[in-house]
Amino acid sequence: MTSSILRIDSSARGEGSISRDLADRIIARFPDATVITRDLAEGLPLINETWVGANFTPEADRSADQRATLALSDELIAELQAADTLVIGLPIYNFGVPATLKAWVDQVARAGVTFRYTEAGPEGLLTGKRAIVAVASGGTQAGSEMDFATGYIRQVLGFIGIADVEFITADQMALDPDAALKTAHDQIGALHVAA
DSSP states (O other): OOOEEEEEEOOSOSTTOHHHHHHHHHHHTOTTOEEEEEEOTTOOOOOOHHHHHHHTSOGGGOOHHHHHHTHHHHHHHHHHHHOSEEEEEEEOBTTBOOHHHHHHHHHHOOBTTTEEEETTEEEESOOSOEEEEEEEOSSOOTTSTTOOSHHHHHHHHHHTTOOEEEEEEEOOTTTOHHHHHHHHHHHHHTOOOOO
16 A cells, blocks of 8 residues: 655656656545655756765764765655655656756665665665656657666666556657557556555
8 A cells, every 4th residue: 555655756847747747647546645746857966076985985984074965865765765656757858867867866876775785786675665657758659779768767766676667658749649648647547556
């Protein structure tokens, strides 16, 4: 049963955003859930040498400045850890994910926190969660050779332990917007919602 949703919006558009509208419709399927929204439209700071240095310093040895450097990352990870379900609005920009969503990934994919290295390879630490990704594109067909967004987000989520990933797709909106939206709305209607 979904009780806590983390909603991630990454569209640069507000009004008229298809991925935002689809996310609204997905969340409406879970009327009893608590929803935390993280809107990435204004961007996130990119990781830099200072951030990397702080991240690779053992937590007990971090300076106050290093803790401050990682404070936003810690907050974003706490939102992820608290959620049962992620709803991610994913417009496809130039065949890939928006830069703001990539910046979010860089902030939350942290060794020893959201994944760890083992003798058998990396292991995600955010298991038992579900992700529903609302995809919108103008010309890119989801799942095609030119789609570098959906495979990437599936890989990233799996890497941090979230293997239950579903895609709602309103793709190729420039070609037939009515058909694309009908497909997405039908997919939303078919989502499994625990009683």
